[in-house]
Amino acid sequence: MLQGVLYLTEEHICFHAYFPREQDVVLKDGFLSKRSTYGLYEKYFFSLQNDVLVYYYDQLDQYCPLEIIDLKYAVKVEKDTNKNKFKILTPKRNYLFQADSLASMEEWVTQLQRSIVRANNDGDHVKIVIPIESITNIDNQLTSSFQDAIQIKTIDQDESFDEYLFAFVSDSQILFEKLNDRWSHYKELNLTRTQSGQRSTSPELTIAGLSLNVFSGWKPFSIHKRSKSVDETSTTSTRSVPKSIQSTSSTLDSVTEQEVQSSVRRKLSRRVNILVQNPIKYMSSSFNENPQEETKERFREHFALPENEELLAVFYGYYLRMIPLYGKFYISGNYVCYKSRVPGQTTNIKLPISAIYYYKKQHPTILGYYGLEILTRSQQEMFFEFGFKDIRDQFVKLLDSLKNVDKKQPLLDGTGSGSTDESLTIVQNAFIKDQLLWKKQSEIYAPGSPIVSNYGDAGTIIGAPKLEKSMHITCLTIGSRGDVQPYIALAKGLMKEGHKVRIATHGEYKDWIESHGIEFGYVGGNPAELMRICVENGMFTLGFFREGVTNFRGWLDDLLKTSWDACQGTDLIIESPSAMSGIHIAEALEIPYFRAFTMPWTRTRAYPHAFAVPYHDLKAPYNYSSYVLIENAFWRGIAPQVNRWRKNTLKLRSTNMEKMDAGTVPFLYNFSSNIVPRPYDWSDWICITGYWFLDNPEVGWKAPQTLIDFLDNNRKNDIKIVYIGFGSIVVDDPKALTKTIVEAVVKSGVAAILSKGWSDRLQQGKVDNNEKEEYPPCIYPLKSVPHDWLFERIDAVVHHGGAGTTAAGLRAGIPTIIKPFFGDQFFWGDRVESMGIGFHIRKLTVEKLAECLIKATTDELMIKKSSLTGEKIRKEDGVFNAVQAIYKHLEHARQRIVSQRHRAAGIASPTSTLGFDDLDINFKVTAALKKIVGIPGSESSGEGETIESLPATDN
Numbered sequence: 013m014l015q016g017v018l019y020l021t022e023e024h025i026c027f028h029a030y031f032p033r034e035q036d037v038v039l040k041d042g043f044l045s046k047r048s049t050y051g052l053y054e055k056y057f058f059s060l061q062n063d064v065l066v067y068y069y070d071q072l073d074q075y076c077p078l079e080i081i082d083l084k085y086a087v088k089v090e091k092d093t094n095k096n097k098f099k100i101l102t103p104k105r106n107y108l109f110q111a112d113s114l115a116s117m118e119e120w121v122t123q124l125q126r127s128i129v130r131a132n133n134d135g136d137h138v139k140i141v142i143p144i145e146s147i148t149n150i151d152n153q154l155t156s157s158f159q160d161a162i163q164i165k166t167i168d169q170d171e172s173f174d175e176y177l178f179a180f181v182s183d184s185q186i187l188f189e190k191l192n193d194r195w196s197h198y199k200e201l202n203l204t205r206t207q208s209g210q211r212s213t214s215p216e217l218t219i220a221g222l223s224l225n226v227f228s229g230w231k232p233f234s235i236h237k238r239s240k241s242v243d244e245t246s247t248t249s250t251r252s253v254p255k256s257i258q259s260t261s262s263t264l265d266s267v268t269e270q271e272v273q274s275s276v277r278r279k280l281s282r283r284v285n286i287l288v289q290n291p292i293k294y295m296s297s298s299f300n301e302n303p304q305e306e307t308k309e310r311f312r313e314h315f316a317l318p319e320n321e322e323l324l325a326v327f328y329g330y331y332l333r334m335i336p337l338y339g340k341f342y343i344s345g346n347y348v349c350y351k352s353r354v355p356g357q358t359t360n361i362k363l364p365i366s367a368i369y370y371y372k373k374q375h376p377t378i379l380g381y382y383g384l385e386i387l388t389r390s391q392q393e394m395f396f397e398f399g400f401k402d403i404r405d406q407f408v409k410l411l412d413s414l415k416n417v418d419k420k421q422p423l424l425d426g427t428g429s430g431s432t433d434e435s436l437t438i439v440q441n442a443f444i445k446d447q448l449l450w451k452k453q454s455e456i457y458a459p460g461s462p463i464v465s466n467y468g469d470a471g472t473i474i475g476a477p478k479l480e481k482s483m484h485i486t487c488l489t490i491g492s493r494g495d496v497q498p499y500i501a502l503a504k505g506l507m508k509e510g511h512k513v514r515i516a517t518h519g520e521y522k523d524w525i526e527s528h529g530i531e532f533g534y535v536g537g538n539p540a541e542l543m544r545i546c547v548e549n550g551m552f553t554l555g556f557f558r559e560g561v562t563n564f565r566g567w568l569d570d571l572l573k574t575s576w577d578a579c580q581g582t583d584l585i586i587e588s589p590s591a592m593s594g595i596h597i598a599e600a601l602e603i604p605y606f607r608a609f610t611m612p613w614t615r616t617r618a619y620p621h622a623f624a625v626p627y628h629d630l631k632a633p634y635n636y637s638s639y640v641l642i643e644n645a646f647w648r649g650i651a652p653q654v655n656r657w658r659k660n661t662l663k664l665r666s667t668n669m670e671k672m673d674a675g676t677v678p679f680l681y682n683f684s685s686n687i688v689p690r691p692y693d694w695s696d697w698i699c700i701t702g703y704w705f706l707d708n709p710e711v712g713w714k715a716p717q718t719l720i721d722f723l724d725n726n727r728k729n730d731i732k733i734v735y736i737g738f739g740s741i742v743v744d745d746p747k748a749l750t751k752t753i754v755e756a757v758v759k760s761g762v763a764a765i766l767s768k769g770w771s772d773r774l775q776q777g778k779v780d781n782n783e784k785e786e787y788p789p790c791i792y793p794l795k796s797v798p799h800d801w802l803f804e805r806i807d808a809v810v811h812h813g814g815a816g817t818t819a820a821g822l823r824a825g826i827p828t829i830i831k832p833f834f835g836d837q838f839f840w841g842d843r844v845e846s847m848g849i850g851f852h853i854r855k856l857t858v859e860k861l862a863e864c865l866i867k868a869t870t871d872e873l874m875i876k877k878s879s880l881t882g883e884k885i886r887k888e889d890g891v892f893n894a895v896q897a898i899y900k901h902l903e904h905a906r907q908r909i910v911s912q913r914h915r916a917a918g919i920a921s922p923t924s925t926l927g928f929d930d931l932d933i934n935f936k937v938t939a940a941l942k943k944i945v946g947i948p949g950s951e952s953s954g955e956g957e958t959i960e961s962l963p964a965t966d967n
């Protein structure tokens with residue numbers, strides 16, 4: 013179905029449709045399953061852009077398609093209403109797809125048909141010319157779904173029949189009458205089917221010299237053509253076929269499928285020849301300014317670019333993705349392209365130069381080479397590295413020169429050339445009006461508008477529909493107090509809404525949870541032991557993995573087993589992803605699943621993964637990779653055990669990262685967007701709700717009189733009061749830490765409330781009960797104290813940077829000093845320091861702490877900024893927002909589980925996780941990971957060389 017304008021001339025019916033061939037117009041996008049060479053259907057994100065169809069693993073990777081299907085070569089699209097499948101036929105191969113619904117399949121087929129017709133026509137236009145003399149029948153009494161339609165049947169010179177259906181937006185009656193007039197004229201003259209060749213393939217000539225009647229009054233109408241010939245698109249219209257194919261056939265209309273095929277074959281063998289003739293050249297040169305004709309052609313073919321796209325230079329280098337990927341970069345007049353040369357990797361980049369917003373040379377980074385950073389208009393960041401400075405600089409120079417060219421395109425593309433003056437103006441006028449018409453429509457349909465996903469609608473959280481039915485919800489979490497307390501706050505909010513809530517976590521928290529009137533579910537594991545391993549080894553370090561292998565196995569088995577039991581009988585799971593089991597349990601129970609967490613855990617280019625140590629100064633370039641690496645490392649560590657448990661306990665097939673598809677899980681982040689602004693690249697279902705504060709966490713707690721006196725006395729004497737406490741951190745030498753703190757407090761002249769929390773938990777028995785007496789009077793020691801009560805009464809806080817403790821300090825509006833120990837604590841340290849509301853202490857010494865204490869209690873600007881932050885945070889209602897977000901995304905969560913079940917049922921693929929398990933790149937991942945999480949001694953450059961020396965296959 014094409015929209016255009018119909019012209020009736022004395023001898024012809026002319027149809028003209030205008031499709032601007034704008035770059036990067038997205039005509040349709042969404043998820044589809046594609047049949048792989050193994051016959052399995054796998055889901056990808058597809059985007060139909062002009063006459064190419066591309067697909068990705070990740071819809072955010074706009075410019076990195078896995079494959080580019082050029083519709084120029086497509087013969088037709090075939091529907092198969094059974095199971096919503098359809099097929100694109102090309103001479104080289106057929107592509108099979110499956111849509112989620114019938115409606116979606118119909119939409120895809122319609123749009124693809126349009127694109128194929130256009131791709132087979134000259135540039136921006138489709139022109140169909142029907143000689144009136146060839147008409148055998150005209151009918152406007154159709155019983156079709158079109159109200160106002162005319163059907164025209166024709167017979168061609170070669171006796172082939174064609175059938176056209178024109179559906180009108182406006183009244184077609186006048187056209188019908190006039191057309192019948194003209195047709196009877198021919199019939200009377202008995203001039204049917206003269207073989208004189210009057211019919212011209214050029215509409216310009218056809219229109220020239222004729223009196224032109226425009227019937228549709230510039231209103232759009234549609235043409236639907238049902239052709240009896242093999243090739244759906246072979247009409248009497250003028251068509252242009254890629255030059256390479258054109259040259260093999262004399263007339264355009266006579267291109268047959270066989271010819272296309274043989275031309276493709278010829279091209280393939282030529283390519284093989286080149287490689288055989290010049291192997292050295294292809295492997296060793298890393299920059300080529302004058303690419304050969306063959307290279308240019310292959311480049312255009314691979315990236316589905318038009319004939320006039322001039323390849324300017326080829327470079328060899330690395331594209332930094334999950335791991336640095338060695339490959340070939342191409343710069344052409346309008347694009348920067350990249351194609352991976354690592355076997356088994358299908359990474360591509362096709363980036364329009366116009367989409368580049370900013371680019372900058374970078375210092376040597378992961379590989380120690382010469383970097384280049386590119387930021388696209390859609391805020392996607394890309395990082396390239398080149399082996400030599402010269403090459404990188406040439407690349408940049410070429411980009412500079414291309415960016416500076418003014419790329420204003422003329423409104424008209426000169427289609428009318430070669431005609432008489434008069435006809436030229438007629439045709440041009442028609443084009444101009446068509447273009448205007450198109451512009452209007454594109455405003456309505458807004459092609460190229462931001463990607464619309466399968467689920468979710470954009471908008472604010474507030475105002476989501478309230479649920480009719482109450483639910484029984486499990487909140488599943490492991491870890492320390494900070495991992496449980498937010499759920500108590502959330503549970504209270506949900507219970508107020510009439511839902512039943514169970515918190516499933518370590519036995520240690522049972523009484524505390526029940527004291528808040530919340531149901532408890534038992535999950536195994538000793539939080540203090542977990543904490544010790546985290547602190548002693550750092551997170552995701554070699555030591556961590558070594559301990560993981562030996563110590564975590566039994567622990568993990570127990571965790572999986574107990575959490576399965578703990579979730580039974582509920583109908584929604586909200587899980588901290590650190591608990592690992594919830595995503596599988598939800599799949600087994602077929603109930604909706606949400607994630608919630610205190611720290612960033614969703615891929616973004618905006619922040620590093622909470623466990624990727626930010627003091628490495630990796631900055632934006634590596635943020636995204638840090639998530640991919642850590643997710644992979646995490647999954648690799650637990651996958652065998654999890655899959656065994658799935659099989660034995662959950663009775664589910666084994667899974668992998670791709671099948672789990674964690675990116676589509678609705679996520680509730682319980683931190684403030686005033687501290688962690690929402691990254692632009694998070695989907696709608698990733699919500700930042702604000703902190704879930706729990707007031708009066710310790711039921712029945714009353715402030716000791718001595719503490720109140722301590723506060724009052726210091727206040728009276730104008731002595732600043734600080735809180736110092738390292739929460740649930742288990743320190744191996746608590747005495748040394750205490751000594752440093754005491755000295756720093758004395759030195760800085762402040763008064764301190766010192767909470768030692770868990771610092772001696774694993775040392776029971778060794779604790780000196782008389783410790784209290786050892787403190788100077790400026791220090792008030794205690795075990796624990798509700799922060800919500802205390803922080804309002806003091807001037808600054810010093811802590812480990814636990815998410816919840818940080819939140820408590822920020823809410824009170826006082827400066828924060830963070831000495832991180834592991835995990836996300838570094839991230840929070842960085843946040844407060846970069847916001848100017850606190851300090852991030854990397855190495856704790858008496859001098860450093862004393863200096864920070866003085867500044868935090870006296871620096872006017874810092875105090876002011878902190879107090880403003882406090883005001884903002886106090887205005888947020890995280891629990892309320894979270895409840896609304898649950899309502900809003902519940903349907904999405906349900907759909908996700910359903911499609912996951914379908915996927916699990918449909919794929920029995922032994923090939924797994926994003927290719928990671930299949931490729932022997934284990935050591936490279938580890939090497940890159942080491943850099944990200946900061947393991948000393950990882951400077952060896954071995955991995956770069958290994959990748960570089962991989963056999964250079966060109967295809």
Ligand SMILES: O=c1ccn([C@@H]2O[C@H](COP(=O)(O)OP(=O)(O)O[C@H]3O[C@H](CO)[C@@H](O)[C@H](O)[C@H]3O)[C@@H](O)[C@H]2O)c(=O)[nH]1
Nearest residue numbers: 492493494495610739740796797798799814815816817820
């Ligand atoms: O004496 C105390 C100790 C804690 N709290 C509160 O308890 C919560 C503790 O939260 P948080 O700092 O997040 O918890 P921790 O258990 O200390 O920290 C662990 O859990 C956090 C949340 O996942 C992570 O950010 C940390 O890295 C990890 O160490 C906060 O609301 C505190 O205000 C008190 O009120 N009084």
Ligand SMILES: CC(C)[C@@H](C)/C=C/[C@@H](C)[C@H]1CC[C@H]2C3=CC=C4C[C@@H](O)CC[C@]4(C)[C@H]3CC[C@]12C
Nearest residue numbers: 490491492495542557560561564590646649650
């Ligand atoms: C080798 C395998 C067994 C490795 C990968 C498994 C590691 C587990 C034990 C790790 C991965 C993520 C870690 C994890 C993530 C986040 C938090 C929140 C924090 O507030 C307490 C620690 C806690 C809860 C830790 C505990 C240990 C976890 C759960």
